[in-house]
Amino acid sequence: MTLTPQWLDELRARVTLSAVIGRTTRLTKAGHEFKACCPFHNEKSPSFYVNDAKGFYHCFGCGVHGDVIRWMTDQRGLAFMDAVKELASEAGMEVPAPDPRAAAKAEQQAGLHDVLSAAQDFYRAQLDQPEGAKARAYLASRRFDAHTMERFGFGYAPGGRQALKAALKQFDEPMLIEAGLRIAVDDKEPYDRFRDRLTMPIHDARGRVIGFAARILDADKKDAPKYINSPDTPLFDKGRTLFNLHRAGPASRQSGRIVVVEGQMDCIALAAAGIAEAVAPMGTALTERQLEMLWRLVETPILCFDGDSAGQRAAMRAATRALPMLRPAHSLKIVRLPAGMDPDDLIKRDGVGALEKLLAQPIGLLDLIWEHERDAAPLTSPEDKAGLKARLMAHVETIADRDIQALYRRELTERFSAFAFPRREERAWTPGRKSAPPVPQRSAQQSRRLNHATGAGARDGLSAAILAGLLRYPEELRRHADALAHAPLGDPRFAALVDAVDGGEALETAGLHTILIERGLAPPTPDDYASLRFGFLIEGATPEVARTDLAQAIGLLVERPEVEMALAAATERYERELSDDSEREHRRLLKRKLEIDARVMQMAGATGDSLMKLAAQRMAD
Known part of the structure; x- marks a missing residue:
């Protein structure tokens, strides 16, 4: 149907805004307006005003603003068209008739709602059957009470490939496939998507089931993903859906906050602990649409992701998505959980009070960006520090709001200056003062060989070789993801x-090639590492040997910049202290650096014995 701006203006003019709001909020006459305590946030004195003449409401406390249609969608939780239809009925207006295509789409969606509602009833009933014992045992291990289990509608999807179809025989196969409940592959018989899994319904803002999340129950199935969600359907768009939003939205108006966690189980654990205003994205990074949905509820949502490296990277991805969208008073705050813990772990170990304490002391978006980039790479040279400044300013340039951009630039520039140019204590020169031991000198041939395999100009070759190895053995990515994420590697392809x-992408060679290309990053080619003959790049190498060599190469790639940074600090410390301890530490690190260089040469197919002997000789000298 086509709702023209003129028709919508007529609808607003025919409906008295104060009468609609007054049904659920107590209004008091204040001159030509009405006032009340804001229904969108807690307050003791009225700052919420309704102006019938202008047709809008506004809160001077939290900034919420809108017309009568916005009131119905935000406060009542109705979809836009449902709000329009209800208001039109009250105003005695006829909603324009839909065109045939829109009518068919609406009918299709209504049918899919029926299918998903029936599927939820089936899964819920199966939880109480003998086959659902594993699912009940898992829920018992999470210590969810009966109220939480009933409220979130846990169910069980049987292991049979045709179990759901047999139970929902009143619906045609195409409709079951369209709803995302069945999978059709080429000319083979379709089969149930969710099998032998604990199920959780996903709802829209009105509380209707639009999809499912399902958790694996068999720990022996290591290759299967722990969680799977419904695919995108006419009802379910994972980038536009937040798990538990229909419950968290009303709760956030009372608490004044919204907490974003990584997964559905985290969300349920918080609700069971009394934190009802928690939501979760659908297994992906927060999208721009989801951020807008959050900002309609509160001005500064709190991200509370897991304390592991993956959780911190997820927080940074959300930050980079939010930067271009920042506007006055709207931002993000971030809570850092203890390392290796998720919200449920913390609650079980230390109680909900410990989590509440963290939620009360989040860091800001600017703090997250500064700390992330400061710790992303070694900062031992002017070039390194210039790189830090460039990364910070690159973030700043993405901010569309010019005032916010200017404030971020000023704050980050001041932090960078204080960090890069700290005040240093002046020390008088002492006659006879020693300098640090020199770096061992190599012959021209040795230098060329070492630079070829490990020098600054060839580090891209080593990185390219390892990238090629990871693409050849993509399952190794999961094993080494944390190490690669924490290492100060300059090649964006690792990130x-x-x-x-x-x-949660499928770790397949072709798929990873596509991911690199879509990001504008060229996959490594043999020309990038032609002279480096690592075992994991040799055709016909046994997978076990190749994976071992790849793990060793990654270990050296990750360790080398850390050793170099520590060596630079040790050199500076020795020059400052001139002590035996600092000299021993300097020599130890220098020896380790040469050992790493030699080992890389050996693995790359060069002869590293001479360099190893040279390193030992120089250390002895």
Whole structure:
């Protein structure tokens, strides 16, 4: 149907705004307006005003603003068309007739709602059957009470490939496939999507089932994903859906906050602990649409992601999505959980009070960006520090609001200056003062060989070789994701592959090639590492040997910049202290750096014995 601006203006003019709001909110006459305590946030004195003449409401406390249609969608939780129809009925207006295509789409969606509602009833009933014992045992291990289990509608999908179809025989096969409940592959018989899994219904803002999340119950199925969600359907769009929003939205108006966690189980655990205003994205990074949905509820949602490296990377991805969208008073706050813990772990160990304490002391978006980029790479040279400044300013340039951009630039520039140019204590020169031991000198041939395999100009070759190894053995990505994420590697292709692991992408060679290309990153070619003959790049190498060599190469790639950074600090410390301890530490690190260089040469097919002997000789000298 076509709702013209003129028709919508007529609808607003025919409906008295104060009468609609007054049904659920107590209004008091205040001159030509009405006032009340704001229904969108807690307050003791009225700051919410309704103006019938202008047709809008506004709260001077929280900034919420809208017309009568916005009131019906935000406060009542109705979809836009449902709000329009209800208001039109009250105003005695006829809603324009839909065109045939819109009518068919509406009918299809109504039918899919029936299918998903029936599927939820089936899964819920199966939880109480003998076959659902594993699912009940898992829920018992999570210590969810009966109220929580009933409220979130847990169910069980039987292991049979045709169980759901047999139970929902009143619906045609195409409708079951369209609803995302069945999978059709080429000319084979379709089969149930969710099998032998604990199920959780996903609802829209009106509380209607639009899809399912399902958790694996058999721990032996290591290759299967722990959680799977319904695919995108006419009802379910994972980028536009937040789990538990229909419950968290009303709760957030009372608490004044919304908490975003990583997964559905985290969300349920918080609700069971009394934190009802928690939502979760659908297994992906927060999207721009989801951020807008959050900002319609509160101005500064709190991200409370897991304390592991994947959780912190997810927080940073959300930050980079939010930066271009920032506007006055709207931002994000971030809570850092203890390492290796999710919200449920913390609640079980220390009680909900411990989590509440963290939620009360989040860091800001600017703090997150500063700390992330400061810790992303070694900062031992002017070039390193210039790189830090460039990364910070690159974030700033993405902010569309010019005032916010200017404030971020000023704050980050001041932090960078204080960090990069700290005040240093002046020390008088002492006659006879020693300097740090020199770096061992190599012959021209040795230098060329070492630079070829490990030098600054060839580090891209080593990185390219390892990238090629990861693409050849993509399952190794999951094993090494944390190490690669924490290492100060300059090649953005590593970050792209780690993001694929965090995002639950299928770890397949072709798919990873596509991910790199879609991000504007060229996959490595043999020309990039032609002179480096690592075992994991040799055709016909046994997978076990190749994976071992790849793990060793990654370990060296990750360790080398850390050793170099520590060596630079040790050199500076020795020059400052001139002590035996600092000299021993300097020599130890220098020896380790040369050992790493030699080992890389050996693995790359060069002869590293001479360099190893040279390193030992120089250390002895």
